[in-house]
Each structure stands twice: as C-alpha cells, then as structure tokens.
Amino acid sequence: MLSWVRENRLGQFAVAALVITLAACTQIVGPARTYQDYERKAGSTAKSVLSAVQTSRLTLRLGRQDKSFAPYLSVMASESEDTGAGATATFSGIQPPDDRAEALGTRLEKTLQEASSALTDVRVRARRTQLGTPDPKLERRLAKVTRQLDAFVKEHG
Amino acid sequence: MKKLLGVTLGVLTAVGGFMDIGDIVASSAVGARFGMSLAWALLLGVGGILVYAEMSGRVAAVSGRPTFDLVRERLGARMALANLGASFFINFLTLIAEVAGIAIALQLVSDVNYLLWLPLTALLVWVVIWRVKFSVMENVFGLMGLALIVLAVAVWKLSPDWSSLWHGASHPKVVSGEGHATYFYYAIALFGAAMTPYEVFFFSSGAVEEKWTKRDLGENKINVFLGFPLGAFLSLSLMALATIVLEPRGISVDKLGQAALPATLALGKVGLALVIVGFFAATFGAALETSLSAGYTVAQFFGWQWGKLVRPRDAARFHLVVLAAIAVALMIGLTAVDPVKVTEYSIVLSAAALPLTYLPILIVANDRDYMGDKVNRRFGNAVASFYLVVIFVVAIVTIPLMIVTKAGA
Numbered sequence: 001m002l003s004w005v006r007e008n009r010l011g012q013f014a015v016a017a018l019v020i021t022l023a024a025c026t027q028i029v030g031p032a033r034t035y036q037d038y039e040r041k042a043g044s045t046a047k048s049v050l051s052a053v054q055t056s057r058l059t060l061r062l063g064r065q066d067k068s069f070a071p072y073l074s075v076m077a078s079e080s081e082d083t084g085a086g087a088t089a090t091f092s093g094i095q096p097p098d099d100r101a102e103a104l105g106t107r108l109e110k111t112l113q114e115a116s117s118a119l120t121d122v123r124v125r126a127r128r129t130q131l132g133t134p135d136p137k138l139e140r141r142l143a144k145v146t147r148q149l150d151a152f153v154k155e156h157g
Numbered sequence: 158m159k160k161l162l163g164v165t166l167g168v169l170t171a172v173g174g175f176m177d178i179g180d181i182v183a184s185s186a187v188g189a190r191f192g193m194s195l196a197w198a199l200l201l202g203v204g205g206i207l208v209y210a211e212m213s214g215r216v217a218a219v220s221g222r223p224t225f226d227l228v229r230e231r232l233g234a235r236m237a238l239a240n241l242g243a244s245f246f247i248n249f250l251t252l253i254a255e256v257a258g259i260a261i262a263l264q265l266v267s268d269v270n271y272l273l274w275l276p277l278t279a280l281l282v283w284v285v286i287w288r289v290k291f292s293v294m295e296n297v298f299g300l301m302g303l304a305l306i307v308l309a310v311a312v313w314k315l316s317p318d319w320s321s322l323w324h325g326a327s328h329p330k331v332v333s334g335e336g337h338a339t340y341f342y343y344a345i346a347l348f349g350a351a352m353t354p355y356e357v358f359f360f361s362s363g364a365v366e367e368k369w370t371k372r373d374l375g376e377n378k379i380n381v382f383l384g385f386p387l388g389a390f391l392s393l394s395l396m397a398l399a400t401i402v403l404e405p406r407g408i409s410v411d412k413l414g415q416a417a418l419p420a421t422l423a424l425g426k427v428g429l430a431l432v433i434v435g436f437f438a439a440t441f442g443a444a445l446e447t448s449l450s451a452g453y454t455v456a457q458f459f460g461w462q463w464g465k466l467v468r469p470r471d472a473a474r475f476h477l478v479v480l481a482a483i484a485v486a487l488m489i490g491l492t493a494v495d496p497v498k499v500t501e502y503s504i505v506l507s508a509a510a511l512p513l514t515y516l517p518i519l520i521v522a523n524d525r526d527y528m529g530d531k532v533n534r535r536f537g538n539a540v541a542s543f544y545l546v547v548i549f550v551v552a553i554v555t556i557p558l559m560i561v562t563k564a565g566a
Contacts, residue, residue, distance in 0.1 A: 044566075047407065047409070048409070050407045051407055051408045051409045051411075054406040054407055054408045055408050055415060055418070057406075058402075058406070058408070058418055058422065061422075062418075062421055062422065065425075066425075067421060067422065067425040067426060067429075068421050068425070068426060068429055069266070069426060069429065069430075070268070071265065071266055071267055071268035072265050072266070072268075072414070072417075072421070072429060072433075074268045075264055075265055075268055075414055076414055076415070076418070079412045079414065079415075083411065083412075150407065153407070157334060
C-alpha cells in the first residue's frame with residue numbers, strides 16, 4: 001500500500017487531500033497572542049454559552065406549558081449543560097496575553113460560572129421531572145445571564 | 158389503480174428519501190444562523206438533484222446499468238478507483254452520521270444515552286437489509302418520513318411574519334457578524350446535502366434491482382419531479398422554523414434535538430412525537446440507503462455480483478461489504494465522535510466530490526448507443542451543463558473555504 005502511494009501520483013494526491021481535509025476539520029483551540037485574538041475567543045465562547053442558556057430557557061418553557069415529554073426535556077437540559085460546560089472549560093484553558101485581556105476574561109468567567117450553575121439546576125429539575133412546576137427564581141437567573149451574555153456578545157462578539 | 162398506487166408510493170418515498178440527517182442538520186443550523194438568506198442554496202441543490210436523479214434513473218432503466226458501473230467505464234479504472242475512494246469515504250461518513258442519528262432519535266424518547274442505542278440500531282439496519290423486501294423497506298420508511306410534514310404545519314401555527322420570511326429568502330445577504338467565506342461555506346453545505354452522491358448510487362442501483370425498463374420512465378419522472386421538491390419544501394420549513402424560533406434567541410444548532418424545539422413550541426407533544434418519528438424514519442431510511450450504496454459502489458467497481466435481491470450466497474462479497482460498512486460505522490460511532498460534526502463534514506466533502514459522480518452520468522445520458530431515442534434533449538443538456546459548471550466551481554472552492562472558515566466555525 002505504502003509503495004503504491006509512493007509510486008503513484010494519484011495516491012500521493014489522495015493522501016495529501018486527506019491530510020489537508022483532516023487538518024481543516026480539526027479545531028484545536030490555539031493560544032491567544034494578542035488582545036484582539038483573546039477578545040474574539042471570548043466572544044465566541046459567550047455565543048456558545050448564550051445558545052446553551054437560551055436552549056435551556058426554551059426547555060423550561062416547554063416543561064412549564066406541558067408541551068413536551070419528560071425524556072426529551074431531560075436530554076435537552078443535559079445537552080445544554082454539557083455545551084455550556086465544554087465552552088467554559090475551553091475558554092478557561094486560554095492564557096490571557098495582557099492585563100486588559102485578563103480583566104475581560106475575569107468578567108466573562110464570572111458570567112460563565114453563573115450560567116453553568118443555572119444550567120445544572122435546569123438539568124436537575126428536568127431529571128426529577130419537576131419542570132411542570134414553575135420556578136420563577138431559576139427563570140430570573142437564566143434571564144439575567146442571558147442579558148449579560150447577549151451584551152457581552154454585542155460588545156465583543 | 159395499482160399503477161396510481163405505485164406512483165403515489167414512489168412520490169411519497171422520494172419525499173421521505175430526500176430528507177436525511179444532513180438535510181435536517183444543515184437546514185436547521187443555517188436557519189438559526191443565517192435566517193432564510195440561504196434558501197437559494199437549498200433550491201439550487203434541489204434543482205441539481207432533480208436533473209441528475211432523473212437522468213440516472215433514465216440511464217439505469219434504458220441501459221440496465223447503474224451509475225457506478227458507468228463511472229468505471231467512462232473514467233477508466235484509475236480515475237474510477239479515486240472516485241471509489243472518495244465516494245466510499247463520504248458515503249461511509251454519512252452512514253456513521255445516519256446510524257448515530259437513529260440512536261439519537263431513540264435517545265430523545267427514552268433519555269437513554271444514544272451510545273447505548275448504537276449497537277441495537279446498527280443491528281436493526283443490517284437485519285432490515287438482510288430480511289426485509291426492497292419495496293417494503295422503501296415504502297415503510299418513506300411513508301414514516303412523511304410525519305415531517307408536521308414541520309410545515311408548525312410554521313403555519315407559529316403565525317410568522319410571512320413578508321419578512323419571504324424578504325429574507327428573496328433578498329439574500331450576509332447577516333451581520335458573519336463573513337462572506339462562512340456564508341458561502343454554509344451555502345455549499347446546503348447544496349452538498351441536497352446533492353449527496355449516495356442518492357443517485359442508490360436510486361440507479363435500485364432501479365436496476367427492480368428491473369426498470371423504458372415503460373417505467375414516466376413513473377421515474379413523477380417520483381423525482383414531485384417527490385424531491387416536496388422533500389425540499391420540508392427542508393425549507395425546517396429552515397423557516399429555525400429562523401422564527403432559534404435565530405432571534407441566538408440558539409445555534411449543534412445537537413439534533415434542537416432541530417425539534419420549534420415544532421414542539423408550536424404544536425406541543427403531538428408535534429414533538431411526529432418530528433421524532435420523522436427523524437427516526439429519515440435517518441433509518443438514509444442508513445439503509447448508505448449501507449447498500451457502500452456495497453453497490455465497491456461491487457460495481459470490481460465487477461462482483463451485487464444486489465439486495467440476489468441471494469446472499471450468490472452475492473457474498475456485496476453483502477460482506479455492506480455488513481463490514483455497518484460494523485465499522487458502529488465502532489467509529491461508539492468512540493463518541495460528534496454525529497452532527499460528522500454530518501457537517503460529510504455533506505461539505507460530498508460537495509467536493511460531486512463532479513466525479515455526475516460527469517459520467519451526463520456523458521452516458523448523451524450516448525445514443527446506450528440511450529437510443531432516450532438521450533438527453535437540448536434543454537435538459539443545457540440545464541445539466543449549467544449544474545455541472547456549478548458543481549465544478551463548488552468542488553474547487555470547498556476545501557479552501559473549509560480551511561479559511563475552520564469548517565464554518
């Protein structure tokens with residue numbers, strides 16, 4: 001097989017195409033070397049977590065209005081929590097390149113922690129099939145986090 | 158009456174067959190991110206699959222030869238081998254995504270992790286291919302896929318601002334916060350999802366298996382020209398639902414379950430149940446088609462005996478390839494690779510490989526020795542040539558766009 005690739009131009013082309021394609025598909029989070037780079041990554045993280053929080057809010061609403069089945073709500077709540085946690089963990093691993101970036105990161109991470117905590121609470125309620133009972137406090141927390149993330153995305157996204 | 162029933166079933170099957178996990182994910186993700194501004198890419202793709210699916214069905218009915226058989230004859234063994242490698246790889250990625258899609262549909266109704274469902278779904282796919290008749294297989298999953306009509310009902314129930322939706326679709330523009338490269342990357346994803354090569358491999362091989370003749374050409378046309386546009390209508394409905402419900406909230410679709418949220422919001426439990434049945438049928442139907450396509454392409458390239466209707470003892474290598482494809486897809490699926498990401502890559506990469514599949518079909522459809530009086534007419538050739546140019550352009554720009562946009566990130 002290897003000798004076929006070595007001797008065959010078509011084979012070399014196929015291997016090169018495969019390598020380029022796989023490289024293109026890989027989304028390794030690299031280090032942020034400038035403030036702009038860090039800000040772009042922060043904006044992208046805020047967008048992902050905002051999406052997870054909004055999905056969770058919609059899940060809560062469907063449960064409260066008895067518009068969905070418990071397993072579906074539980075899956076949606078778990079996946080939102082996983083998405084939020086994944087984005088937060090990835091962002092935490094990025095070293096801020098300067099003080100300004102560090103301040104930005106600290107501000108976002110506070111919101112991300114609030115979001116993670118609220119997403120976990122929604123998942124717990126969904127697993128206990130408690131979404132039919134309104135929880136105004138949790139809804140307010142999610143609404144607040146949504147506003148903060150939305151503002152962050154508008155400012156830095 | 159029997160003929161009418163056959164035609165109706167064929168159309169319904171085409172509707173169900175058009176939708177697969179690629180169309181579901183692409184339409185929903187694009188709607189949530191770009192609104193209706195990429196509807197043109199979906200319509201362009203549907204036009205392409207209409208032209209080439211009809212052509213491949215006609216070629217198969219008149220010449221009795223399926224698409225991949227012609228690919229080898231027209232491109233030569235070397236080029237056809239490269240084509241086989243690319244087509245098989247993309248088809249295989251699609252198979253992984255479809256098998257995982259079935260498992261995710263089951264997860265949505267059971268709350269049991271889809272990884273636990275995967276072995277069962279792979280086994281079911283193989284058992285259905287092994288034991289169930291072709292016609293039963295097509296009709297059952299095609300008809301179940303019609304449950305997705307609920308998507309159109311959900312759009313209507315949400316009472317959207319129709320003029321705004323129409324304006325978004327008819328005045329395409331790059332939405333703020335997105336670059337041109339990302340916009341066109343997703344346009345290619347929609348185009349690739351509509352024109353996935355396995356559709357013509359399956360369609361033409363199925364036509365040969367069912368022994369289509371010139372007398373079936375009318376039915377072929379009706380199935381394609383009614384069924385596929387109706388399927389596209391469902392994809393547009395999914396895009397509209399994402400535009401109405403998900404886009405304003407900033408929700409991006411990276412899980413299959415999110416695609417069901419808007420219909421659930423509009424129609425409640427009934428809507429959700431029908432959407433999940435539709436997702437199950439669409440992914441199961443496509444898993445059957447991609448599994449069989451794996452066997453069809455390899456067997457037709459090497460000149461082995463092939464066919465679902467041929468006894469396994471007589472087409473052992475064909476059935477072995479199908480079984481191996483399902484087994485390896487299962488193993489890769491069990492590594493917890495993200496099925497939505499696999500879907501996205503498969504539809505975009507399929508766009509890059511389109512010319513290898515569609516060029517030979519066009520050449521043979523113009524060959525009087527094979528086609529007799531059923532060769533392409535001038536208008537058909539003009540449209541097909543236009544699409545061939547589009548396909549070539551798409552194939553050239555796909556990989557660079559994938560690199561520049563980091564796969565649409």
